[in-house]
Structure formats: C-alpha cells, structure tokens
Amino acid sequence: MDELLGGHLRMLREAAATGRLPGRAELDDCRAAGALAAERGASVRALVEAALAMAESAGPTPLPALRRTVSALMEGYENAQRSALRQEEAARRAFVDDLLQGRADRLAERAEHFGLRLAETYVVAVARPAGAAGVAGSAGVAGAGAATVTAGTAQGDDGLAGEAEGTARRIEDALVARFGSHNVLVAVRDGMLVCVAPGSLTVANGEFTHHVRQAFAPGWRVGLGRAHRGPGGVVTSYREGANAIELGDRLGLRAPVLKAADLLVFPVLLRDRAAIEDLVTSVLSPLLEARGGPEPLLATLEAVFASQGNQTAAARRLGVSTRAVTYRLERIRRLTGFSPDDPTQRFTLETAVLGARLLDWPAHPLR
Template structure:
C-alpha cells in the first residue's frame, strides 16, 4: 500500500478514485507550501480530460489565469506555483478514471485496449496540464507586470514630490518614501550625474550606479533618471577613520583631477602638435582646459567620499560625465534643496568644461556669486573680452590661451607645452591679447580682471555660437 493510500485510509476517506483527488491537492499543497485553493477546479478538469480526452474549456483557462493572478498578488513564487500544479498532477494520476479502470486484476486477463486507453489518457492529461500551467503562468506574469507598473508609477510620483516640491503634505511623502526604504528623517545626500548622453531608467549605467550604491549604503538609495540626468538620493553615514576621500584631500588632486594651479599634460595629436600660431583642436582645449577649482570642499559631508567613489566608478564608461554633490540634509525639503544644489553644480561644471570629476556644491559658491549679478558680469565680459572677437580666428583660441596661462600659474613654457605651441607663438598670442584688451596677462592687477572676465565668459557661454 502506498503512502498516499495510507493517508487516505487514516483520514477515513472512501477508496474511490474521485474522492482521492482532493487528497492529492492537499498533499501537493503541503509540498509546495501554498494554499490548495490555488488549484481551483484543476483536478476535476484533469479527471474529465483523462476520461473523455477533451481539451480544457475557455472558462477553465480563464479561471486558471485568475488563480495565477491571485498567486502573484499573495506573494507566491512562480516556481512554487508550477510545482503545486505538477505535483498535484502526478499525485492524481493513479486515481484518474481512465487509468484506474485499465489496471489488470490479479488472476484476470488485461482489459482489451488497456495500453491504448492509458496512452490516450496520458496524452489528454499532459495536454490539459500543459494548458492549465501555461494559463496560470500567464495570469501570474500579467499580475506581476501590473504590480511593477503600479510600483513604478508610485515611485515616479514620489520622485516628483521629492525633487520638485509639489507635495502639500510632507508627512505623507515621508510615509511613501519609507515604503521604498528611504528614511528621510536621517541625513541624505543628493548626487546628480550628467554625461554627453541622456540617462534612462533601467539601463546599464543606472543599474550599475544603483548596485554600487547599494553595496555601501546602510539603507536602500533612490536612483532615478530625470530629464536625462541620473539623480541619487543617498543615505548619509559617518566616514570610517582613516578612509580616503573620493573627492581628494584639500590641496591634493585625485585621479584625473587637477589641483590648484595644476592640470594634466595633453597628449600629442599624432602630428607632434601645431608649432606656430595655429588653431588648437577641441579635444586639446578640453585636455588643456579650465581648472579653476580646488580638489575638494572643506565642508564636504563626511560620508560623501564613499558615495561619490561608488558613483564615479560606475560612470567610468560614460563620456564627459560629471557629478554634482549636495550638502547633507534631512526631510523632504532637504532632498528638494539638495537636488537643486547638485543640479546647479552639474550645470556649472558643464559651462566651465569640467568633465570626469565630482564637484561639491560648496566648490562653486564663488561662481554662484558671480552669476547672481548677471547683468554686471555680462557687461564686464563684453567690455574686457569683446575686442578679442576681432582677432584672426575669433576669440576662441585666445580664450584657450588665457585658460592655459592662468592654470599653469602664468608660466609661459608650461603654457606653451599644454597648447602644443612654441614659446614664440605663445608670446605673440599674449601680446595680441594685451593689444586688443589693453590688459596685460603678465600684470597681477590686469590678470585678475582678465581671469574674472574669462570665468564669466565660461559661465555665460559667451564665446559659444548662438543656436
């Protein structure tokens, strides 16, 4: 006697095949650790298919889809759900009418056509099981997709409320944020990343940033693409003693970054670089470029280096990336203010041509001050640098010369090397700047005026052609 038969007899159930089917459902449910009700009328339909060879009806398939949806909504795994149906199928097989009636009796002849009937019943049962399981999985996937869409809609709504300040009830936003693992009562940083290409939710870069932050964050971060930029709301934590700052120590340049008065030497363009007063390529201008910032803000949040290091490592394959870092703040309002700070840092970094580095909002305070009085700044730029537009080739090459000259501490030889120019050609350019602007780059007082006007030109995109 089988174990199933012993269980049936111990339960006091009659020994007929039809009454064994519910017992098969119970045992299958125990194996899968799911409610037996998720089988619905599957086993009676299976018995009918075995006896008549019919296919499952549309109503039965629809019911199977509903059961699959119910399983997904209850939190059951798809693997356990499939196991429930397949386990119920093999447990019910010995009790199916077409199989039980063809079993040879001891001492008696085999029923005519028993093998054929068994094969036909097996084919009908397998076909019905296949159809039922496919319908259950279809319902399960539909419910899971609908749930994912609903969660994404809630997530987007939460993001809009956090970053744009449209919510009227901050307490409600805090509760909704907690559902996504965000404990905004604690300090959070906001990091905004931008690149030459737009970021999209769910793509490789956003997934890599999310995974990198998830490793180091005590609670889940929020990583979302908004307006082509990647926004990261990161829980703040204390930096371990002796940990190196990803933004670099004060006065110390990090990888790919320039310290005060320093910049990486550009690589030759394969032709040895122009030797005269020729033009400088856009790539050379970016390499020689504008390096007005210190390596780190002294007031950077203590937990920022680890978060910045994780984000910048994930952005390694992105062209022209830059990251803005806010101050650490608490609450819904703190996230919104932090988003504004980090977005402004990214925008200013783009205007200043600062790529492949992270900038704290405090690094850019002086430029915010300059932009606050836009009209006087525009007047200064136009008055001081406007005459450069009359030079051969326009103002661009001469502005690049000033960039490199100020970045090297007004050292002519180093500037000439950065620009791939001879010292004679550089001297000619500096003299031409002096002649046109009436400000001598070698004079400390005039140098301050020229550098301020140059920074203003970059902030205002003054030298860029109108779209």
C-alpha cells in the same frame, strides 16, 4: 492554496473520468487562480507543488490535461508579477518626479517604501551621457542665481529612454548589492541618471561614478550636489548637481566629475548679472579689435590661469610655442591695460574671463 485550486481539482477529476481536456473558460479560471496566488505572495514552486499534489489525489489524470492546467496557472502567476512590476515602476517614477520637484504629497511615507528616510542628509549625483543636452538651460545658470531645473522625464526616442532605464536598473542593482536597498535610489530624469544617497555614505558617489564610466561612452559628465537635509534638501542637491554640469560646459572645464562645492563662486558672480556684464565689457571688449578675434587671446588667458601662470605649461595646453604665449599676453596687456603678472590685475582678468564664458561672450554680445 486549496481554496485557490478548487477549480483546478475539479478539472483534473473530470479529465480523469472522461478524458476531456479543459476548455478556454476553465483555463481562464486557472490563470485567475495563478494571478491571485501571486498577489497573495505565494511562491511559484508552492503553487506548482500544490497543483501536482491535487493531480495525484484526482486519480489517473491524462498528462495533456495536467500540462495545460499547470501551464495556465503559471501564466496567470507570471502575468500578475509583470503587472505588479509595471505598477511599481510607475509609482517609482511618480515618486522621483515629486521628490526632485519638491511636491510634498506624502513624500516621507512614500520614501519609506523605497528605502529612503528623508529626515536624514542626502547628496544627489547627476550623470549625463556624452552629447546629451543640459537640463537647467541657460536661464538656470545665467539667470539671477536661482537655478531652474526642467520638470518631467527624459524626452526623445522611446528606445533611448528604455536603454537609459535599463542602465539605471543595472547601476542601482550594483549599488544595492553593495550598500543595501535602504541607502540608494537611482532613476532616470531629464535624460540623465540621478543617484540619491545619504550624505554620510560618501563612497556611494564614487561607486556610482565608477559604474557611469563603464556604462557611458567617453564624454560623460557627473555633477555632485552638496549634502542637504530633508525633501527640500534633495531638490537643492539635485539642482546643484545639474547646474555643476552646465557650468562645466560653459566654462570649458575638462574634469568629468564636478562638485557643486567647488563651483560656488560662479552663482555668486551671476547673482548680479549687470555687474558681471559691466566687468566683461570694460575689461575684455578691447580684445574684439585683435587680429583674428578675441577667442585665441581668451583661450590663452584660460590656459595661463589653469597652469598657475606657467607659460610653458600653458603653451603645451594650447599646442603652440612658449613665444606665442608670451606674444599673446603682451598683446592682451596692450589692448586691455591688464596684465596676468600683476596679482590684482590677474584676479580682475580671471574673473572677467570666467564671466565671459558664463555669458557666452563674445558669441552673444552684451547690451
């Protein structure tokens, strides 16, 4: 510390001898000394105590001179700390982008800096605020089964991005306080919060969801990927979580938390798009002839399937009478030739309805 504050001591001695206050160049030297102290890991308390000790040895130093030099030392120290935090945040964003895109640029080495051991199994949770657009896009879910997640950070208003970063930091601080810094990583990507946690630490996902519920307005949604090992596993889990959210939107699912493990049948269906289009067209296209359009009939089928065939419960879901549900089901049977009361036909109908929602039919007509 004496080496850093040599110039400080000379200024104090000169001020004690002449009464002259330190000039701009001398104060800049103090700021540089404070910055160097921060870079070397010295505490601000140690810096100030060393400066005051030197003032005692310099003789009767004028208080304004002491105040200016100590203030310049602390200003340099704080500026260096802010710069280090900005650099750390930039490195963190670059690491998260590389990790979630699978770019293997010294990932394991960089992961250790942020407390992650990529040889382990990890689960990625993705949280989307209410009203935000999905990240995977229609091609991600309705394509050939391989989801594509948009690269880059959140797009949009700078203030909104800053708010998301602040929310991510608060949630990460809470998770780190409970689980330790080597167990969780929370970041903002594509306008959503992303939480990476070990697969063995299942309670972390629940804790993350708890904080999301408190931070976001109603309408938020969380998608949970499955546990996968290694850097590639993190990418896969992230894509599964993001696509779970999009599937929930397309299927009109009400649950705010969606697990990719519970939705595995849908990517299977979509791997053969031609087959699912043929099923939807063959089974449901007669509903286009219904008075009022096919949507009320499709909604009735969804409510009946969600109620395990209980027409009274389905009527409550729809806000109509049980008689109306019975009438609609009979109308569906007459138009399509399929009845939800028959086990085999029920499966065909339910699969066709799910396919229609995934393909956004009939809003987007099929070829």
